[in-house]
Amino acid sequence: MHSPAPHTLNLGILAHIDAGKTSLTERLLHAAGVIDEIGRVDDGNTQTDSLALERQRGITIKSAVVSFTVEAPQGAGEGVTVNLIDTPGHPDFVAEVERVLSVLDGAVLVISAVEGVQAQTRVLMRTLRRLRIPTLIFVNKADRAGARYDGVLAHIAERLTPDIVPMGTVTDIGTREARFTPFTGGGAEGSGFTTRLTELLAGHDDTLLTAYVEDASSLSYDRLRGELARQTGQALVHPVFFGSAATGVGITELTEGIRELLPSAAGDAEGPLSGSVFKVERGNAGEKIAYVRVFSGTVRTRDRVDITGVTGVTGITDGAAGDGADGRREGKVTAVSVFDQGTDVRRAEVRAGRIGKLWGLGDVRIGDVIGVPPKGSGAGDRFFAPPTLETVVAPLRPADRGALHVALTQLAEQDPLIDLRQDAVRQEVSVSLYGEVQKEVIQATLAEEFGLDVSFRETTTICVERVIGTGEAFEVGEKEPNPFLATVGLRVGPAPVGAGVTFGLGVELGSMPYAFFRAVEETVRETLHQGLYGWRVPDCAVTMTRAGYWPRQSHAHGTFDKSMSSTAGDFRNLTPLVLMDALREAGTAVHEPMHRFRLDVPADTVGAVLPALARLRAVPYTQAASGASYRLEGDVPARQVHALEQLLPGLTRGEGELESAFDHYEPVRGPAPTRERTDHDPLHRKEYLLRVVRRTSA
The missing domain is CATH 3.30.70.870 (Elongation Factor G (Translational Gtpase), domain 3)
Structure with a gap:
């Protein structure tokens, strides 16, 4: 008989830097009774910013996990154990956020009531919506001067999503006396809330819409709250709470919203083991510690587990094969801990739905799968742009x-x-x-x-290089100028953007040992990290068109002449020369990263801003006036973003607001930039052979 997974919620706290994300984490822990005193980011004594560097700088750099329990009010359902993951807000550390997203059941997106929606807020919300992660919005700093209610709600609806449900109102906003009053089903405010709630929810549910049209009064408030939880759990709507992490205003209502509106973790503790590694750190003795979200099954101390990478080479097929798993390794779990009431404690096991720390997996890496791949978890997926x-x-x-x-x-x-x-x-x-x-x-x-x-x-x-045409090359073993006991022929051609490097066979798989085919494929993928100009070739179709090897020759007395038989090294050494000859024939073009920008400036400064954009090769595709402000949207080379940020305050009296994020690659204008190679440079055959032969004969 299968046991149900514990009632657990793995919750991410996400925000633009300085919106108060870590302060909110401290307040939630205090409200749950996990900590007696609330730490301050500025004082460097918060629970989740444990690194010395985080405490010194007052920013989150690494994601951190802390657990607490939300008890349900009497008669209001079940409590929930929350594994809260505090993530960095600075865009330079978005990779930390990316690794967390695939293990979340829900999220709280924190927004400042003073600054409103900021650049990173938009990036995060777009990703949360695309991944359909149930998300509550908490508007923090309601007690700060300049805080707004209607203005921030309008900002959220315009820049993030119109599918928001304000869950209450704020009195004395912008002062230390600010108070959050939740909407209920009664009174004049409650009646207006019920109407707005019904209209929004009915837009996502035909049955509810029919009932609303036929007799709106038949829809009870309890039914609407149940429907709100269901649609929030499906990431169709997003409840919005206001409050202050500094004063504790709105925290009770947000905590109850987390318990009531976000879905708990699913998973069968008796099912096949399936987990995802989202963080790796080293202990005091230098040992690796893997943070694993377990989606199914149970991991116990002394268990031997399969570990599968999410990047690397594929098995050979007769057709083209994309990037996939790099084969399985095995590891033995020597210790397990789970998160409980603010800390992690040693346990014998970690079950489905929970997050655990595992010791003993010496070669584990971030993104690895433990057991079988999680269904629909997004393990190994890329959610944000790569570094540029x-x-x-x-x-x-x-x-x-x-x-x-x-x-x-x-x-x-x-x-x-x-x-x-x-x-x-x-x-x-x-x-x-x-x-x-x-x-x-x-x-x-x-x-x-x-x-x-x-x-x-x-x-x-x-930059990256993209293949322009088709090229083909081959070399026959023991035939000048090939000094290796291997025959390799390769054809290269362009592949669609995002397709990755594909490797297929135009020869019979059984024509030589599998290990030699694998050596060629692995070397192809490795070599394409540096193309004709030294940049990575991310998308390319490669087909092996010729293959030949020298088998071991047995003498009469039963010995083998190893000097006259092929090795995987022969194929690894020859492949870069053949591949680069084929790539030279095909040709490549260097592409540089481009950012999509959104720029809001005072209308009277547009005359100064536009020439500056032109000098930076920024191209505004849309321009629109809105009262005293002016908005420009377009593309700018990634290498010019920092310069634009530096120029903007002087051009706009400090009032300009810039948002930018990687969008695509575009061919470089003018001479193609080159990158110094770090390999033995197969583009220069003589030097390459001197280095390779010296290395193999050493």
Whole structure:
């Protein structure tokens, strides 16, 4: 008989930076009795910002999990255990948010009652709606001067979604006496709320609409509240609460909304094991600790579990094959802890619906699947744009080069999107970035946690290469100029944007050992990280058109001549030369990242703003006046966004508001920028062979 999963809600708290997200987490923990005193971000004593760097800077850098229980009022249903995940608000750390989204049952999006909807708020809400994650909106800072009620609601409806349900009103907003009064089904306010609620909900449900048209009075308030919970759980509507994390106003109502309106975790604790790793950290002894959301089944101490990566090479098929799992590994769980009342405690197991910390999985990585892939969880999916910037990191002391590589490798375990590039020739390491703040954090982390002082080169934009035509090349083993015991033929061609690198066979799978085909495919994918100009080729169709190998020759006395038989190394060494010859014939074009921008400026400053946009190669596609303000929307090269941010205050008297986010890649105008290669450079055959032969013969 199957046991039901515990009544648990895995809840994400998301916001634009400084909207009060971590302060709200503190207030929720205090209201639940988990902490006796409320920490302050500015004082560096909050529960979830545990890193020294977070406390110093007053920002969230890493996601953190903390648990509390919401008890139900008597006769109002069941209580719920909430695993609350506090996420970074700064866009430079959006990768942390991305990893959390796939493990959530619901979310609270925090908005400032003073600033209203901000740039990152829009990015987050678009993603929450696309993923259909049930979301409540909490408008914080109702006690601050400049706080607004109607204006913020209109801002939310215009910039985020019209499907919002204000759950109460605020008196004395903008003062320390601000109070949130929830709407009920009675009185004049309640009657108006019931009408608005009915109209909104009926727009998403034909049965409710029919009942409303035939006899609106037949719809009881209890039925409407039940329907509100159902539609909120389906991410069709979004209840809006107002309050203040600083004073505690509105927290009781928000907490009850979390319990009543957001769906609890589903999952069968007796079913097949299925979980997703969304965070990896290292313990005091340097051991890896994996944070896992368990969707199905149960993980126990001493269990041996399958671990499957979500990126890497595929198995060979006769047709084209896209990026997929990189094969299974196995690990033994040596310890388990679960989150309970503000901390994590050791337990014998973690069951479906819960989040646990697992020890013992030495080669686990962020994004890995534990057991079978979760159904519809989005594990391994990309929700936000990849980093578009990079920089070279160098130790101030040359003797620290080895230690720096080790340290950056450990940081990459916690944030794979920093994407280390090791240049063995120049002894340099580069990292990918979302912004300058992330670079500062990496520098401070290396100094504080690893004792390494580093410098950075100027940040540059990461471009990509797209294949223009079709090209083909081959080399036959033991035939000049090929020194390897391998025959490889490859055809390359363009693939649709977003298709990834596909690898197919134009030869029989049984024509040579599978390990050799796999070596070719793995090398193709690795080589395409650097195209003709040194940039990654993200979308490309590759077909193997020729294959040949030298089998082991047995002598009369039963021995083998290994020197005259092919190895996987022969195929790995030859493939880059053949692939680059084919790519040269096909040709590539360098594309740079473009951001879609939205700019609101005072109308009388447009004359100064437009020429500045033109100098930065920003193209406004739409322009519209609205009273004393003017809105421009268009595209701008990613490398010019920082310059635009610097210019804007001076051009608009500090009143300009800029939102921008990566949108697409566009062909570079003028000479194509190049990127220094970090491999043995198969584009220069003589040097490549000298380095490869020296390496293989060493």
